Amino acid sequence: xxxxxxxxxxxxxxxxxxxxxxxxxxxxxxxxxxxxxxxxxxxxxxxxxxxxxxxxxxxxxxxxxxxxxxxxxxxxxxxxxxxxxxxxxxxxxxxxxxxxxxxxxxxxxxxxxxxxxxxxxxxxxxxxxxxxxxxxxxxxxxxxxxxxxxxxxxxxxxxxxxxxxxx
Numbered sequence: 001x002x003x004x005x006x007x008x009x010x011x012x013x014x015x016x017x018x019x020x021x022x023x024x025x026x027x028x029x030x031x032x033x034x035x036x037x038x039x040x041x042x043x044x045x046x047x048x049x050x051x052x053x054x055x056x057x058x059x060x061x062x063x064x065x066x067x068x069x070x071x072x073x074x075x076x077x078x079x080x081x082x083x084x085x086x087x088x089x090x091x092x093x094x095x096x097x098x099x100x101x102x103x104x105x106x107x108x109x110x111x112x113x114x115x116x117x118x119x120x121x122x123x124x125x126x127x128x129x130x131x132x133x134x135x136x137x138x139x140x141x142x143x144x145x146x147x148x149x150x151x152x153x154x155x156x157x158x159x160x161x162x163x164x165x166x167x
Contacts, residue, residue, distance in 0.1 A: 026115035048080035
């Protein structure tokens with residue numbers, strides 16, 4: 001009985017630790033299709049903060065925030081900010097969604113990394129995509145250089161206000 005209780009305790013502990021893992025490893029939507037790792041990105045750049053914005057073509061507030069993020073990053077990347085846009089699939093055909101996303105980003109060029117979470121693995125890990133498949137968008141996460149969550153919000157304006165306090 002003690003072994004079972006001990007096992008349950010350690011299993012629960014490791015599940016809680018895994019829930020705080022905000023690392024990302026997905027393939028870039030750019031032509032290179034290279035693996036984008038948030039941990040490697042942060043190490044390589046020496047950035048202090050990582051902004052992760054979840055996106056869908058079906059989310060108008062998400063689309064409206066992209067030029068704002070682009071402008072912010074052009075002005076602030078040298079101040080220790082990195083950014084990853086995580087594109088989530090629309091319901092239905094993932095292959096069509098991926099094509100539509102590639103077309104969208106060919107027409108709308110931005111200076112930040114964009115990845116496609118084809119099976120919503122990262123979306124589920126961050127709690128943006130629920131087990132039922134329901135999606136909460138927009139959703140923005142700001143992490144420190146160690147990957148610790150500083151805050152999350154559904155509002156671009158709120159994110160900007162809090163980010164300005166990080167400088």
